[in-house]
Amino acid sequence: MKKQIITMLSLLVAGTTLLAACSGSNEGSASDPGGSAGQSGSKVKLTGVIVKHPLTKPLAEMEWLQQIEEAAGVDIQWQEITADWGQKKGTMLASGDVPDLFVGPNVITDADFAQFKGLFQDMSELIEGAPNVQKMFEEKPETKQISTQRDGQIYGLAKYQRFWPDTVNRQYINQTWLDNLGLEMPTTWDELYDVLVAFKEKDANGNGDPNDEIPMDWSGGIGGFFNPAVLLGGMGIKLSSDVSGQGYFVEDGKVKNFLTDARYKELVMFLNKLYKAGLINPEVFTHDYTKLQAVARGEGDIAKVGFTWGWVASDRFGEQLAPQYASMSPLKSSSSYSGPVSWSYDSYTLNYGANNIVMSAKTKNKEAAMRFINELYKPEIGIQVLFGSIGPNIEDKGNGSYAVLPPKDAKMDPGTWKWTSTWADNGAFYISDSIDLTLGKDMQEVLTQSEPLKEALAQVDSQIDIYPGTFVKYTNEDNNAMSLNNTNIMNLANTTFAKWVTKGGIEAEWDAYVKESQKAGLDKNVEIMQKYYDEFVSKL
Amino acid sequence: MRTAAKLGTVKRDYQLWLMILPALATIFIFNYIPMYGVQLAFRDYDFSKGLTGGEWKGLFYFQQFIESYLFSDLMRNTFLISLATIIIGFPAPIILALVLNQIRRKAFKNMMQTTVYLPHFISVIVLVGMLNVLLSPETGIVGHLMKAIGLGHINLLASSNTFIPTYVISDIWQHCGWNSIIYLAALSSVDPQLYDSSKIDGANRWQTIRYIDFPALMPTIVILFILSMGGILSTGFEKIFLMQNALNLPVSEVIATYVYKMGIVSNQFSYASAIGLFNTLINFIFLYTMNAISRRVSDTSLF
Numbered sequence: 109m110k111k112q113i114i115t116m117l118s119l120l121v122a123g124t125t126l127l128a129a130c131s132g133s134n135e136g137s138a139s140d141p142g143g144s145a146g147q148s149g150s151k152v153k154l155t156g157v158i159v160k161h162p163l164t165k166p167l168a169e170m171e172w173l174q175q176i177e178e179a180a181g182v183d184i185q186w187q188e189i190t191a192d193w194g195q196k197k198g199t200m201l202a203s204g205d206v207p208d209l210f211v212g213p214n215v216i217t218d219a220d221f222a223q224f225k226g227l228f229q230d231m232s233e234l235i236e237g238a239p240n241v242q243k244m245f246e247e248k249p250e251t252k253q254i255s256t257q258r259d260g261q262i263y264g265l266a267k268y269q270r271f272w273p274d275t276v277n278r279q280y281i282n283q284t285w286l287d288n289l290g291l292e293m294p295t296t297w298d299e300l301y302d303v304l305v306a307f308k309e310k311d312a313n314g315n316g317d318p319n320d321e322i323p324m325d326w327s328g329g330i331g332g333f334f335n336p337a338v339l340l341g342g343m344g345i346k347l348s349s350d351v352s353g354q355g356y357f358v359e360d361g362k363v364k365n366f367l368t369d370a371r372y373k374e375l376v377m378f379l380n381k382l383y384k385a386g387l388i389n390p391e392v393f394t395h396d397y398t399k400l401q402a403v404a405r406g407e408g409d410i411a412k413v414g415f416t417w418g419w420v421a422s423d424r425f426g427e428q429l430a431p432q433y434a435s436m437s438p439l440k441s442s443s444s445y446s447g448p449v450s451w452s453y454d455s456y457t458l459n460y461g462a463n464n465i466v467m468s469a470k471t472k473n474k475e476a477a478m479r480f481i482n483e484l485y486k487p488e489i490g491i492q493v494l495f496g497s498i499g500p501n502i503e504d505k506g507n508g509s510y511a512v513l514p515p516k517d518a519k520m521d522p523g524t525w526k527w528t529s530t531w532a533d534n535g536a537f538y539i540s541d542s543i544d545l546t547l548g549k550d551m552q553e554v555l556t557q558s559e560p561l562k563e564a565l566a567q568v569d570s571q572i573d574i575y576p577g578t579f580v581k582y583t584n585e586d587n588n589a590m591s592l593n594n595t596n597i598m599n600l601a602n603t604t605f606a607k608w609v610t611k612g613g614i615e616a617e618w619d620a621y622v623k624e625s626q627k628a629g630l631d632k633n634v635e636i637m638q639k640y641y642d643e644f645v646s647k648l
Numbered sequence: 649m650r651t652a653a654k655l656g657t658v659k660r661d662y663q664l665w666l667m668i669l670p671a672l673a674t675i676f677i678f679n680y681i682p683m684y685g686v687q688l689a690f691r692d693y694d695f696s697k698g699l700t701g702g703e704w705k706g707l708f709y710f711q712q713f714i715e716s717y718l719f720s721d722l723m724r725n726t727f728l729i730s731l732a733t734i735i736i737g738f739p740a741p742i743i744l745a746l747v748l749n750q751i752r753r754k755a756f757k758n759m760m761q762t763t764v765y766l767p768h769f770i771s772v773i774v775l776v777g778m779l780n781v782l783l784s785p786e787t788g789i790v791g792h793l794m795k796a797i798g799l800g801h802i803n804l805l806a807s808s809n810t811f812i813p814t815y816v817i818s819d820i821w822q823h824c825g826w827n828s829i830i831y832l833a834a835l836s837s838v839d840p841q842l843y844d845s846s847k848i849d850g851a852n853r854w855q856t857i858r859y860i861d862f863p864a865l866m867p868t869i870v871i872l873f874i875l876s877m878g879g880i881l882s883t884g885f886e887k888i889f890l891m892q893n894a895l896n897l898p899v900s901e902v903i904a905t906y907v908y909k910m911g912i913v914s915n916q917f918s919y920a921s922a923i924g925l926f927n928t929l930i931n932f933i934f935l936y937t938m939n940a941i942s943r944r945v946s947d948t949s950l951f
Binding site: 194195198199201202204220223224225226227329393394588591592595596599600603605606607624627628 | 693694695696716717718780784785786801803805806808893894895897898901909910911912913914915916917919
């Protein structure tokens with residue numbers, strides 16, 4: 109017995125040692141066969157990283173990409189990353205073992221350029237060899253502004269995708285349920301409350317079970333996309349998702365943060381009232397995105413969710429249930445509120461992107477890499493990067509006009525098909541305003557479903573009311589200070605928000621919370637951002 | 649003189665030294681060489697100049713951490729979770745080993761042992777996934793059971809009151825069986841004659857455990873306890889991180905997860921290494937104190 113155990117133990121020890129030794133070196137080596145093969149017509153070998161959507165098919169199957177690699181005389185070995193880029197990036201950059209090209213939305217941030225000096229290529233001179241990029245800079249000077257650092261270097265190139273609406277968020281209510289119960293479309297928070305109570309208590313979806321309706325749902329948290337922060341528009345706060353993820357907004361020329369604003373307190377109290385009445389999905393702070401999505405898609409024709417936020421109805425509720433939902437206008441906070449109502453204005457975030465393609469300074473054949481980038485920024489390529497190859501995804505109607513085709517698989521919604529077929533919004537590209545493209549059904553749906561928000565968005569003066577987050581370049585020091593403070597601020601905000609919504613207690617804890625937020629650096633960040641906002645406005 | 653003697657043992661026992669060489673090399677490469685990166689905690693990390701090139705900042709980052717508004721919360725959470733794991737989790741495998749040792753039917757004993765070992769081999773990710781499924785108040789079996797016995801609608805993973813018990817109990821369930829192996833090994837070294845003579849003297853089962861098994865286990869218990877004290881602030885990162893959500897964050901944010909969020913996610917390398925080093929320092933102090941106490945009290949110690 110004793111012997112057996114000892115043998116077993118020693119085997120185990122040996123086993124774990126081996127495992128430990130192996131797991132120490134799991135970093136894949138990004139081998140660089142070198143740009144030495146650049147001469148005499150043979151293709152230049154490059155390496156690249158792309159941050160793509162999990163649905164996106166392998167890059168090797170994208171026709172447009174093969175064509176431009178051919179045209180640029182390069183052969184790029186892609187590493188395709190679909191998850192946890194934020195975490196992988198840190199280790200990859202710190203090791204210095206980087207590929208020649210990075211592609212993705214803000215794939216390397218300005219903060220990374222500051223932190224990892226000398227790791228990235230300043231493209232400002234190379235751009236001379238890239239007429240398509242130059243053309244973009246001329247036609248859309250904003251893109252040059254977004255790409256250029258304070259000292260004039262260009263480390264990452266912007267993208268421009270033109271067709272996107274003024275906001276990310278749309279607010280949906282189940283119109284069928286309203287009709288079933290004979291209710292009016294709510295226009296204020298109080299009316300919303302009454303409607304949600306009716307959804308909960310009566311059998312709104314008509315399946316005979318009065319308890320399976322979830323009156324309200326979202327993906328947890330505060331700030332960012334598709335969550336209750338947009339209700340702040342009902343008290344006149346003009347959000348913009350560039351910075352509203354951390355609570356910042358601009359009001360009367362002053363940068364503020366709603367996380368310590370009395371109006372936010374009111375919103376949280378309202379949400380707590382909803383939660384106490386059982387109107388919010390009890391798993392709102394714990395479920396993950398797939399579950400959120402699954403719940404909203406209901407069972408067959410039976411919808412489960414009454415009120416929520418999303419990009420388009422067909423994406424949020426699936427093709428089958430989408431017709432049941434109506435896009436709503438912003439809600440006033442109370443019937444006595446007489447000021448303007450607003451909505452999150454995100455046109456900059458949606459139509460422009462910063463640092464969508466970045467080159468490593470270690471790239472051996474920089475001209476070849478730039479040739480590839482130049483091909484990528486061709487207008488006819490741009491639409492293919494966004495919607496898929498001409499042929500399967502886009503129809504070439506001649507005379508320079510194009511149309512996005514419906515999905516080949518009839519069961520798939522057009523949004524999903526786009527993400528499956530190509531780089532989509534994660535790519536780096538330029539779509540010139542002059543190109544003639546008929547959009548697909550999903551984009552037309554977005555534009556139609558944005559209609560109820562038009563009025564609220566029209567009174568936003570995008571130049572003064574919106575913090576120009578997309579255009580601002582911070583100094584290293586400010587960037588570092590802000591990122592540290594924001595981590596702390598959001599840590600505090602997320603936990604207190606969840607607690608206050610589910611358990612209440614905001615009145616008693618508010619003052620202490622505001623003090624904590626200041627300690628976490630909120631005032632300092634507002635001060636820093638005010639400086640940049642003033643600088644930006646003064647140049648208008 | 650002594651060095652000469654030591655060299656003598658190397659010569660004499662070279663086979664033993666050869667056998668231990670891979671282990672020594674592993675420890676040196678993975679545990680000693682990285683220590684040189686510790687200086688990052690005292691410098692402003694500058695990528696272009698490497699680990700040693702940044703500007704010297706002294707204790708700046710330590711001060712920043714101690715003055716941070718999260719400091720007291722982080723310390724409290726880390727201590728609470730570690731202490732709870734040690735106080736409740738430490739005796740569990742000892743009790744299990746004593747119980748298993750009393751089982752007479754060999755086949756049954758083997759089956760029991762295998763059953764309690766198995767959870768140890770479930771990966772943390774899968775385990776937390778299982779917890780999420782099982783404990784969900786809407787769909788989980790435990791959620792339904794709790795409702796059935798009248799405990800109501802509790803989401804064990806989403807409350808600051810239930811997070812720590814859930815964490816500790818699931819930890820015990822997972823590792824208790826595995827950790828009992830070492831105690832079983834110690835028990836198997838007890839001379840059977842002792843049991844025989846105790847039976848002749850009329851000892852019952854409880855007395856055999858109390859006077860034979862337990863004293864035999866004592867040195868192992870002390871050593872393992874000292875070792876676990878050294879880990880008091882290094883609570884398992886992965887499991888806590890995976891179990892975190894906005895609702896339990898007030899009690900589940902511990903030093904390890906905060907270091908990750910700062911260092912890897914926010915790229916504050918120097919700050920994160922300062923916090924990490926601070927953490928290690930406290931571990932060391934604990935380990936050292938416990939060792940000293942144990943040496944005085946029971947003559948058993950690590951060093």
